[in-house]
Amino acid sequence: MANIPADLRYTKEHEYVKQTGADAIVQIGITDYAQGELGDVVFVDLPKVGAVFARGDVFGTIEAVKAVSELYAPLAGTVTEVNKALEGDPALVNRDPYGAAWMIKLRAKNTAELDQLLTSEAYKKQIGQ
Numbered sequence: 001m002a003n004i005p006a007d008l009r010y011t012k013e014h015e016y017v018k019q020t021g022a023d024a025i026v027q028i029g030i031t032d033y034a035q036g037e038l039g040d041v042v043f044v045d046l047p048k049v050g051a052v053f054a055r056g057d058v059f060g061t062i063e064a065v066k067a068v069s070e071l072y073a074p075l076a077g078t079v080t081e082v083n084k085a086l087e088g089d090p091a092l093v094n095r096d097p098y099g100a101a102w103m104i105k106l107r108a109k110n111t112a113e114l115d116q117l118l119t120s121e122a123y124k125k126q127i128g129q
Helices: 032-038 111-116 120-126
Strands: 015-019 025-030 041-045 058-064 068-072 077-082 104-108
Touching (some): 025 032
Antiparallel strands (some): 025 104, 058 068
């Protein structure tokens, strides 16, 4: 059973969004369910700080032993920070997807887009939990 924290928002593509409390800055990563489906993560390709994405744009890729998957921006915005820890230890995604393995921080163009993302209950239904 995957860990689905109630305080996060989710996409159908298995990214999560965590509000940081800072002005329109959100933290984005992949869900516990997604990392479990992928298996052992061996590489994460993330954008540079300053990159701008529309909602739904591909912002990077994650490579596991089984497959390579694209990562999608849950909100439109500008990348303010990239998690450098994943360069040296991509398997962090398997160990701590909601904590140390966040991928990017994004300054959301429109925080109202958060309301269009899935709640934890809706995400649980989507993945059959």
